[in-house]
Amino acid sequence: MSIYLEKPGYKNTENVINIVVDECKKREIKQVVVASTKGTTGLLAAKALKGLSEKTVIVTHNYGFKEPDTLEMSPETRQEIESFGAKVFTGTMAFRNIGTAIREKTGYSEQDLIANTLRLFGQGMKVCVEIVLMAQDAGLIDSRDCIAIAGTAHGADTAVIIKPAPSNRLFDIKVREILVKPRDW
Numbered sequence: 001m002s003i004y005l006e007k008p009g010y011k012n013t014e015n016v017i018n019i020v021v022d023e024c025k026k027r028e029i030k031q032v033v034v035a036s037t038k039g040t041t042g043l044l045a046a047k048a049l050k051g052l053s054e055k056t057v058i059v060t061h062n063y064g065f066k067e068p069d070t071l072e073m074s075p076e077t078r079q080e081i082e083s084f085g086a087k088v089f090t091g092t093m094a095f096r097n098i099g100t101a102i103r104e105k106t107g108y109s110e111q112d113l114i115a116n117t118l119r120l121f122g123q124g125m126k127v128c129v130e131i132v133l134m135a136q137d138a139g140l141i142d143s144r145d146c147i148a149i150a151g152t153a154h155g156a157d158t159a160v161i162i163k164p165a166p167s168n169r170l171f172d173i174k175v176r177e178i179l180v181k182p183r184d185w
């Protein structure tokens with residue numbers, strides 16, 4: 001059963017993680033991918049999923065995303081997340097990468113069009129698909145169904161069950177079920 005939240009945003013984070021924990025138990029899903037910029041959501045998810053999910057992957061922004069030579073997640077937070085058995089992945093963002101650079105020069109990129117189409121379902125849906133592509137590209141999840149968790153700028157407000165694929169086979173991705181998402185954003 002899908003749960004629809006009245007408002008988007010970080011206030012939903014604990015609720016979303018609890019929903020995912022319940023679904024992991026019910027369905028025996030063993031892979032969870034989580035978007036986390038500074039690490040707040042990643043840490044909560046890593047703690048809650050310890051011993052439950054075989055592969056918990058916390059995906060960050062790319063290095064230098066906000067400011068040159070920096071990552072929003074501190075090394076201490078990364079270490080703390082990893083102490084709960086999760087992996088933290090920093091790499092090229094699947095829907096940004098050179099598409100953003102091209103859009104900034106020319107005003108248009110196909111990657112942006114795909115990202116904005118997914119945003120019709122909310123920011124979190126775009127991010128869920130993106131982080132699953134990134135985790136598969138890095139070999140951190142296999143092709144079994146996984147749960148992806150993401151939010152609107154901060155925290156988590158969306159969780160979906162996804163059949164993963166790597167970015168070169170984006171259109172093989174299947175968004176099987178929406179566990180929770182905001183109704184408005």
Ligand SMILES: Cc1cc2nc3c(=O)[nH]c(=O)nc-3n(C[C@H](O)[C@H](O)[C@H](O)COP(=O)(O)O)c2cc1C
Binds near residue numbers: 010040042130150
């Ligand atoms: C790879 C990546 C892409 C993201 N893209 C967007 C986006 O397009 N729109 C948005 O509202 N939030 C986006 N986010 C934010 C996440 O959905 C999530 O809310 C945030 O990373 C949680 O970070 P926190 O744990 O530091 O609160 C993105 C995060 C990551 C890691």
